[in-house]
Amino acid sequence: xxxxxxxxxxxxxxxxxxxxxxxxxxxxxxxxxxxxxxxxxxxxxxxxxxxxxxxxxxxxxxxxxxxxxxxxxxxxxxxxxxxxxxxxxxxxxx
Numbered sequence: 761x762x763x764x765x766x767x768x769x770x771x772x773x774x775x776x777x778x779x780x781x782x783x784x785x786x787x788x789x790x791x792x793x794x795x796x797x798x799x800x801x802x803x804x805x806x807x808x809x810x811x812x813x814x815x816x817x818x819x820x821x822x823x824x825x826x827x828x829x830x831x832x833x834x835x836x837x838x839x840x841x842x843x844x845x846x847x848x849x850x851x852x853x854x
Contacts, residue, residue: 794834798819798845798846799849799850801826802850816847
């Protein structure tokens with residue numbers, strides 16, 4: 761039983777190690793494409809009277825829409841990460 765589990769675990773690790781660099785490249789290229797758009801969205805929402813969480817949700821919706829228009833496939837977590845990165849960048853710059 762141990763050797764079977766070891767073989768399965770070895771295959772799983774091998775598959776993970778194979779796909780990890782590919783997934784990193786896809787994620788980083790998507791963030792690179794989306795970050796300038798997210799910065800514009802976040803800056804446009806900065807002066808509104810919405811709460812911080814309302815601004816973030818609006819930014820997520822707008823960025824998701826823009827990503828679809830550009831033909832980019834991005835998960836919600838990647839969109840949220842990009843919006844949060846834009847928010848932090850905007851805070852640093854102001």
